[in-house]
Amino acid sequence: MVSLKDIAKQAGVSVCAVSLVLNGKYKNRVSDTTAEHIRETAASLHYEPNMLARTLKTNKSHTLGFVTDEIITTPFAVRIMLGAQEAARKLGYILISMNTNNDKSLERQEIATLKRYHADGFLYAFMYHRVVDVPSALRSMPTVVVDAEDANHDLPSIYPDEFGIGYDATNRLIKAGCRRIAYFGSESGIIAQPQRLAGYRKALHDAGMNDDPQLIVRATEHQNADERAVDLLKVAAPDGVFCFNDVRASSIYAAANELGMTIGKDISIVSVDNLPNITDALRPGLTTIELPHYEMGFEAVCQLVAMIEQRDKPDIKPDQMFRSSFDTDDTFTTMHGSIIERDSVQHAAHGNE
């Protein structure tokens, strides 16, 4: 490794002159000609600054801890990390990620490790939208909560606009001409469930339609979803179904098949997630709303770096197009999803809008 000292010796100047020039702080301190000379020597020696030495002195590591429950075991939520990585790179930070696997004692240990490595701040991220207690070890540090809401309503939190998702999905079906729209929801206490349902209701009411209790069915993902889907289609005879997620949509597909109904013709379906492997497996293609994971990760790092550096939120854009929009108040940021059009909706209009 070539060090400042090597450059100083080679260029015939002092170490501090080199440091100043390479950090661009040499105005009125080093002449332009020596500055140029120093820059050339550094380049010719292929100098790379040693981040660790710098951190030791400045107490800023340009390292972000990414602590997550089991995000990286979950296909779609991984995109939070991708978005966070991209923003970090653009802002001169690196990300160190740790999986807690929902083990609180492992979590404590990992946060301690991250602190030993001098992380400047933390992302506390989750596999799906929920309300969380943030560990006290994180409260003393700059921290942003991702795909979750801080129970104390204190730390900045970024999560999807579930109401908007329910509203948009239902409207998509209304626009397709559906008159009896069902909601095939989740039975678990997951926060998205009541909020998407509320969005569904609002869309129906705005369109002057009643919400028939028969049309609202909740199911458990892996246990009774298939049967309940059949029941729903038989008993309530909907012409459109807003599904809580793609996995439940696959139950509706199976039910429609069983009952001899043609999807996209006899019945229209819109769901949430856009899981590649489900949408690959379903025929016809499933129209679904993608959650803004990538965008949440990106936005979270922007907010976090603003906290760390105590400056305004950096104005950077991801290379990958933002598909979602924002709603920001002081601490909580909600983000819309974006609809991916395929063929499960009658007369489906193609393209996003």
Place this chain on the structure above:
Amino acid sequence: MVSLKDIAKQAGVSVCAVSLVLNGKYKNRVSDTTAEHIRETAASLHYEPNMLARTLKTNKSHTLGFVTDEIITTPFAVRIMLGAQEAARKLGYILISMNTNNDKSLERQEIATLKRYHADGFLYAFMYHRVVDVPSALRSMPTVVVDAEDANHDLPSIYPDEFGIGYDATNRLIKAGCRRIAYFGSESGIIAQPQRLAGYRKALHDAGMNDDPQLIVRATEHQNADERAVDLLKVAAPDGVFCFNDVRASSIYAAANELGMTIGKDISIVSVDNLPNITDALRPGLTTIELPHYEMGFEAVCQLVAMIEQRDKPDIKPDQMFRSSFDTDDTFTTMHGSIIERDSVQHAAHGNE
């Protein structure tokens, strides 16, 4: 942050005594009683060592760079990272991962960043098994190639035993009593394709069956797989199909449905990948072979740390059960997959064996 100096002052000893004791190197250098006293003061002050300062001095960062093409955008391959993280944690290392997104210039930049942060070694990992040119910036460092083979046949490389997978899958169908077993493969040049095919052929021959060219069909994942699946079932009339992967299996499912065949009865299916979202969506459940991603990541870190510390491969085991077995020679390690039994095979035996 409390430092060695703080402890030394509080305990009334020198900084070096504290360092020695806390690193367990104090035999014949510090008395047991002062050692104990030092340990107590350190604990009471909640001392956490500063890794950066240590690294600066020792030139060992206990940090591993994890450079990957787009692994973390891909559901299943993410498990490489999980396995690597677990092994790293057990060995006192942390992982810094970077996604190159297959952009060579980004890759160079990221490797440079990782070196600035003083990574002790590198994992060079891929989304699916292939032969790769390892960048020269990595050749000068301890590096292990994961889910890929170093084209120079020089760096340690860890990848799945594709032949064994084809052999096992086909044998599973033979065991179920299938007599006309098809192979529904990939049209791409992917390395797994010919190797799994070879395993399939070997299994057939070992069972005294011929490989009928009609029974071997290759297809492109998203373009013609559905049609070719129908053709295969119609023309060759197999009673069992070994599918290259779960996505192709879903095409066979669709074809069987279309032709009125009952899966698990008229026709048995075994594939590769065990993608949760596909297997969730398919009825009946798909019997499939899971690739040893977790295990490859774990093993890779073990080999890498052995190189870095110039010692024998550490003897650690993952918390999560190893489901796969190893085959190691000097530089190349192949790993078997493990079959996940569901209901797509006639008379399916349950449980792993």
Place this chain on the structure above:
DNA sequence: CTGAAAGCGCTTACAG
């Protein structure tokens, strides 16, 4: 405009 010096928190010969 430039250099010498101190110090970030550690480890490790070296001298007693």
Place this chain on the structure above:
DNA sequence: CTGAAAGCGCTTACAG
């Protein structure tokens, strides 16, 4: 058995 000192590579007052 113990301490004083040097040094890892950097940054930043301070003095000229």
